[in-house]
Amino acid sequence: DTGVSQDPRHKITKRGQNVTFRCDPISEHNRLYWYRQTLGQGPEFLTYFQNEAQLEKSRLLSDRFSAERPKGSFSTLEIQRTEQGDSAMYLCASSFTNNEQFFGPGTRLTVL
């Protein structure tokens, strides 16, 4: 399968813990996006990479959220000191242009 993959698919954590999610994009795609989707809402754009450069990060929800794409391939999204309000589906997408983004299956985070 050459689609976008995300790991883990589900994560349950206790409030105050740090969590990290991984996204592996489609191999030839140079653009990578992170979104958050809460129940009953559409995905909300968080951040964007072109190769290893993070070109947009002003939409990250707070300074507890950070993302990296160190070699321009896979990316990680970290949430520090998790809060119950962080419970959501975190989606990753990749593209070769901005015309069509391919989404992964998402990581569902539950903060207890």
Add this chain to the structure above:
Amino acid sequence: AQSVTQLGSHVSVSEGALVLLRCNYSSSVPPYLFWYVQYPNQGLQLLLKYTTGATLVKGINGFEAEFKKSETSFHLTKPSAHMSDAAEYFCAVTLGGGGADGLTFGKGTHLIIQP
């Protein structure tokens, strides 16, 4: 900044009937427009997109949408609904021209197909 409004959080149609899901957008520059479908506990799958050119675009699974600039609309239609069409549908917009920008999504419309 862009925004998307999807009228109707739930739409119910009978199997074989016309499907019409409404989407209106606002954008300060010519937009790129998309419809995505999401099945439970899955990621989003692209149904169709409008970038430039022909304003009536055809997508997968028999869906199509028409870009109407004067109405700032991009409604999704399918002539005959199938049970497998039951899912959540999202309209999305981004800036045209290849700029660095994520998608702005509507809140989604849950499509229910009645047997």
